[in-house]
Amino acid sequence: MSDAKKINPMLKMALELGPVIVFFAAYLKLREETFLIGGTPYDGFIVVTAGFIPLMMVSTGILWKLTGHLSKMQIATLVLVVLFGGLSVWLNDDRFFKMKPTMIYLLFGGALGVGLLRGQSYLKYVMEEMLPLQQEGWMILTRRLTGFFILLAVLNEVIWRTQSTDTWVYFKTFGLSAAIFVFFMTQGSIFQKYALEEKKD
Known part of the structure; x- marks a missing residue:
């Protein structure tokens, strides 16, 4: 708790x-x-x-x-x-701050990936109270989120290295948040299939 x-x-x-x-x-x-x-x-x-x-x-x-x-x-x-x-x-030098999202998503994706290699879902420890799922559901969601974080890291690198600062600021402020929201909205099948039923007294 x-x-x-x-x-x-x-x-x-x-x-x-x-x-x-x-x-x-x-x-x-x-x-x-x-x-x-x-x-x-x-x-x-x-x-x-x-x-x-x-x-x-x-x-x-x-x-x-x-x-x-x-x-x-x-x-x-x-x-x-x-x-x-x-x-x-x-x-x-603005490049360091623009690299920050890359480092954040690589850190999160790497941490989840280490857990997967150990047969564990570290995501479960962070979100278990919000999303009660069966173990198999946590493993599937963790694999998908690991890949998604790595994708965001690559995307941030592409944006800040090839686009204007204005474009990157809009991407960081709205694009990244929207991408994470859309990701979880598209995982409904996992939440439905692997949701834990509440125990009744």
Whole structure:
């Protein structure tokens, strides 16, 4: 059982998605600007990234304070945001921050893949309370999600290396979220076939 405290779902969503929405809005406003800081010119993307890092840290900290719990996925995401975002700001190079989704999805896909090699579904440990499935269902879903995460990592690399920064920001803000939503919506047959029936007293 999870020790996480229940909080208002809308507040939880605001804390999780708020930083991304603020990043997107700030980028649209500052993308054409250049800022001279300490004698070094920084474009709007770098400045927005510099603001996104502490905002992400604060929102994650508030979420932890309110719930008393952070998932491994949330912790890994925050660490990679600080690491790759910090490198982009420090080196004044947007490529590091653009690589962040690639690293996140490779990390998640790799972790699930290691579990599969051991005959286990690590996804089950993360989502069991939300999706009670039979073991076979968890293994099928984990295999599919592993491949999907790797596909997203490759897609992010293709987008940021071949398209404009504007295209990548739209892709990161809307495309990745939509892709994950569509993925789970198309797994209905697994949820129906392998759902655990509730035990009756």
